[in-house]
Amino acid sequence: MKMADMLRAGALALLAITAATATPATAALPEPVRAMIDAAIETGDAKKVATVIEIARATNPDDASEIDAIAEAFAQEQARAAKVAEAEKEQEIRAASLFENWKGRGQLGAFRATGNSSNTGLSAALKLERNGIDWRHKLTVIADYQRSNGITTREQFRFGYEPNYRLSERLYTYGLAQYEHDRFQGFEARYSLSAGLGYDVIDEKTIKLSLDGGPAYRSTELSNGERTEQVSGRAALDLDWQVADSIKFVQDATAFLRSDNSTFRSSSGLEFKINGSLSTGLAYVFEHETDPPGNAVKTDTLSRVTLIYDF
Known part of the structure; x- marks a missing residue:
């Protein structure tokens, strides 16, 4: 029954x-x-x-x-x-087994970039999330790629895994393992590890806001063959606001803070519901390095238009 x-x-x-x-x-x-x-x-x-x-x-x-x-x-x-x-x-x-109770969303669309490269190309992303009794697991894969006349002018990949363990109704601990590739920003690979505490500042049906932060370790393989290792601080913000039945505002921001070179990344977007599983999204991404490697430009921006499928 x-x-x-x-x-x-x-x-x-x-x-x-x-x-x-x-x-x-x-x-x-x-x-x-x-x-x-x-x-x-x-x-x-x-x-x-x-x-x-x-x-x-x-x-x-x-x-x-x-x-x-x-x-x-x-x-x-x-x-x-x-x-x-x-x-x-x-x-x-x-x-449930490890491979059950996952939900996610896939995105496919186009972007317009300025900064270390000025071009238009393809953008794809996959986000998976599994919520348990105390544990929450997040997997994120994002790729932006553009090639013109046999020359690659945009090549950015990012993969992240973030497990969270809930300590109370609002307080949780987090871990983060992240890989990035963006040779136009001056590095072939950048690995980041972080752990710390997070807090659900707002947890309502129509609006959710979480903040977390802690120490971080970053290892970077530069485009010139050199390798750097750094200890820094990390802070992050995650906001989801259901403005109306078919309109949602999302804001994600992260910062790796260090005296010689800090990294800031912000993604602001609007999502418009088409039907139960399908939406269209507009997003503006801002990335800034206070002292980027080589001759890279400090600030990159990216404007995305994507089709989003929730499953």
């Missing part, structure tokens, strides 16, 4: 018992009113039930006690069903 059916059946049974035991015979609720309330309960929609209950109270003030008993019984049944659903979900998560 589906959870919605269980909720409706349980609520109606509880309402019948309540009405039989708590309602005086002289205060019987009119049958059409009772039928209207039962029909609302059948839908399982709490807002619809609340509206019908409010109308019933206003039109049948002499039966307020019976109507209140019905409303209370429905609320109790909803709370019970919610606990059952939560327990079933937790059991499902605990029983």
Whole structure:
């Protein structure tokens, strides 16, 4: 039996018992009113039930006690069903294998770049996330590539893995392993490791804001063959804001801070929902190195237009 059916059946049974035991015979609720309330309960929609209950109270003030008993019984049944659903979900998560319960999104589109290269090219990204009881895992792959007349003018790849462990409702620890390649910024490979604490500043249905930070280690293979190793500090921001039913604003920002060369990256975007799984996105990416290797320009910008598929 589906959870919605269980909720409706349980609520109606509880309402019948309540009405039989708590309602005086002289205060019987009119049958059409009772039928209207039962029909609302059948839908399982709490807002619809609340509206019908409010109308019933206003039109049948002499039966307020019976109507209140019905409303209370429905609320109790909803709370019970919610606990059952939560327990079933937790059991499902605990029983899932490592390769189950992943959700993600794929992006494909075009970009316009300025800075160390000025061109238009293709952009692709894949983001995967798995939420467990205490653990959360994130995988991110982003690629921007452009080739013209046999010459590569944009070649940027980034791969990141970030596990989080929840310490409380809002506080968590994080780890980060990241690989980057961008020879136009002066390096063939840059490896970053970081660990620290994070906090969910806002955790609402329509807006979520998380901050995290900690020490970091970075190893860079420069385009001239040299290799550098640095210890720095890392800070990050992650904001998701559902502005409207079909419009979402996203903001991601990271900073690796060091006295000789700091790295800042910001991605601001708007997503427009097309249907249940498909969206289109506009994003502006800002990257800045305070002292980039070689003769690289300090600031790169990237404007993306992508098609997004959630799965």
